[in-house]
Amino acid sequence: MSVRKQFRTALCGLALTGVVVTTAQGPAAATPVVDGAAKVSAVAAAEDAAARSMARSLADSAWRAEAGRAVAGGKEIGLKALADTSRTGAAASLVADVAAADSSVLAAKGLTASTGGLLTVTLTGAVDSRRAPLVAVAPSDDEAAAVTAYDTQGRAHALDPSRTPDVPVYVIGIDGDKAVEAGMKVLDRELAARGVATAATPAASPATTTAAAAGTGFWTSRITSVRLNDDKEPWIKGDAEIFSIVSGFGLDGKVRVDTVTHPYLNNDGTTYYPNQILVNWSQYKYNLADVVMMEDDGDTNYSALAKAIATALLTIADLGAYIPLVDPVVDAIPSSFWTDDADFVDAWYTLSRETTGTRDGAGGNGRFTFDRYWVSAL
Known part of the structure; x- marks a missing residue:
């Protein structure tokens, strides 16, 4: 399901509560933080892989500034379009990962490649903060007590749904x-x-x-x-x-x-x-x-x-x-x-x-x- 406008607003009620898992090795190793052996859907796994890759790419300050301007004011845009139109090296390295994630989403939903990319991104949280941003995905579990977000080193953090974050948070979702x-x-x-x-x-x-x-x-x-x-x-x-x-x-x-x-x-x-x-x-x-x-x-x-x-x-x-x-x-x-x-x-x-x-x-x-x-x- 897409992470739509209300989620962008709601995420302003999240807060960073601490590091939960260590740095991932790459998109292929992306695994959402889940309780026990809970099954992760193909769509959730693809969103998670894209979020990790996006988070690492934002270590580049020029790309981070460019991405921030593109989604300023709570705008939701296609992640593929955002990466494709940038001339920064960090965005260029992100393109292949986004394409792979989009392809996985389309296959999981029984849709053809002609549908185009479904992954989207928006920015919320403390958008004016100079702190390094996090990248989050809405949890697939409707009852989840936390939202997983990644920093520019690929480390996962748990966000508390009841408190406001003091960092910028990019949100990866699906154009529902x-x-x-x-x-x-x-x-x-x-x-x-x-x-x-x-x-x-x-x-x-x-x-x-x-x-x-x-x-x-x-x-x-x-x-x-x-x-x-x-x-x-x-x-x-x-x-x-x-x-x-x-x-x-x-x-x-x-x-x-x-x-x-x-x-x-x-x-x-x-x-x-x-x-x-x-x-x-x-x-x-x-x-x-x-x-x-x-x-x-x-x-x-x-x-x-x-x-x-x-x-x-x-x-x-x-x-x-x-x-x-x-x-x-x-x-x-x-x-x-x-x-x-x-x-x-x-x-x-x-x-x-x-x-x-x-x-x-x-x-x-x-x-x-x-x-x-x-x-x-x-």
Whole structure:
């Protein structure tokens, strides 16, 4: 999951509590400080390797000053872009390590190289201090009591989440919005490849397309407002990356899945008014569909998620009456996706084309307000 703007602010509440481990030998040896034999995800390991490498590179004062200017004011920028545009020797040595870390992140999330780099960096803490900076990564454990940060010698320090640091702290994270956008394309494409109709499926033939959609337009369900009680995102990790999986039976009677991203849905306890289309009813046979809302917690492998959902849904046949698909979708999610991965947020059963007004999710965590919206053909 990305380390978003709220984490940058929250990290101002951290303090250096002391050296925990000794200097690492290099990026390949990077190992986050974890409790016992806790498993470290591939994404967390890549972020950690990039953080160690970035920390060592900041021993160069010219590069440190350049990096500080680039992220001044809390700006979040791509780590690869930052290193690539510098002419300092320290940045040049960092480029290869960042490329390797980005490649590992993309592979772990089931994304292609065309997605581009996902690692980001920002600066917080005592940004005006002349002390050597630290480089930190948000912990993968939502309940972590400390944040690991590295100094310019590669030594790891534990940061206390309850106290303010007196040193500048660079934070390495993931561009979550970019990852989710790319992930939805992978999900659509791979579900379609496995036989589940999606937005990536070739358009239906005129014979199976409704007259309304083919001629004058089509009806949709539009989200006029949405609110979450809990976005499944701990405060230390910042903004949530929310997406929905809409499922039902297509015009051919086979299961269909459409994905919708909600990039505006950053915080729980806040009502948003997106006027966003959730369901295009011209694609569905029964004028009924289900919605499962999820949050990408960082390690989501979209290819694996597509495979799991397709395997579950392709066993369901159209028997002439609508069958709710929420439970098969939720049950298909691998158990590893319930840790620091794609979190279940809430679900809405059997939305209809006529659904309007406010609908609470089945789990009581989310609330949508809908209206019917006609999309006219051009």
